[in-house]
Amino acid sequence: MSECLKLHIAQVFKDEVAKEGFSHVSIAKVMKKTGIRRQTFYESFKDKYDLLEYTIRSMMENDIESNIGYLDWEGIIFLVFYGIELNKKFYKSVYESQTEVDVVGEISRHIAVLLKKIIEEEGLAYDQKAHDFVDTFCLGLTYTMIDNLFRPQPLEYDVIASKVDNALHFTLNI
Template sequence: MKKGNIRRQTFYDNFKDKYDLLEWTIRSMMEDDIISNLDYLSWEEIIPLVFYDIEINAKFFRSVIADQTEVDVVKEISLYMTTLLLHILETKGLVKNDQARDFVETYSLGMTYTMTNNLYKPHPKEYDELSKKVVNAIYFTFKYY
């Protein structure tokens, strides 16, 4: 609050605590990257955008993943990745398929883990390399649909 020159009461008028702020921050980032772009970019363009955002904010994400347990950061990101994958399913007419929906929930967690796990590697891979693998995996998965 000191750095932002925000009064304590102003903060609490908008957030109940620092964890509420953390959830809002992650959701805002994911909404900007994913939700705002669903009608304008292809999913193949959105995935690298999300991976890039995680990479340029690596210090922030490493900190909030390591220093607190109140907000499940991976779960929060995964919820938005699920939205993206459901959008892909919708365009392929598979939304009502229970197996496809199960896949989406599981794959979203794996995709998010891939992003966040990379933050802790001594020599992390570049965002474009990781996102290309994810895009290729999605193509492979859906190539028969």
């Protein structure tokens, strides 16, 4: 299956989850909406959870890895927070409706790519201490994003992104 077709399936899946909730979305429903046969789906994805993992991964790659080299890291962080806010119904549903896919871990792994790049660009050694910092910071950052989705009055994405930028500037002395 082509990457374009997989992305199309992921988009329909994301939209359906945001509208109906993760537990109410079936592969049959997604295939009907895309006009694709079930067999075509199973050529690329094992099940609904595999599709969920792919969907989150492709969204994060689009916001983070695809922009490294084009945007400064501050801009990428704002983009990530904007993407989470834009897709908050999707993220809320998959976070609270299932445990098979580690939503926080998946997001955190992509943010770690950006932080590692920042550390290397600043000429700092990416040693065990840096690795531990990146792992811990990314998990904390991701939990902060997810927590904000469930607040009665969530902070705007740019407010949280600014706090993250400030924390990184302070911590890395940049």
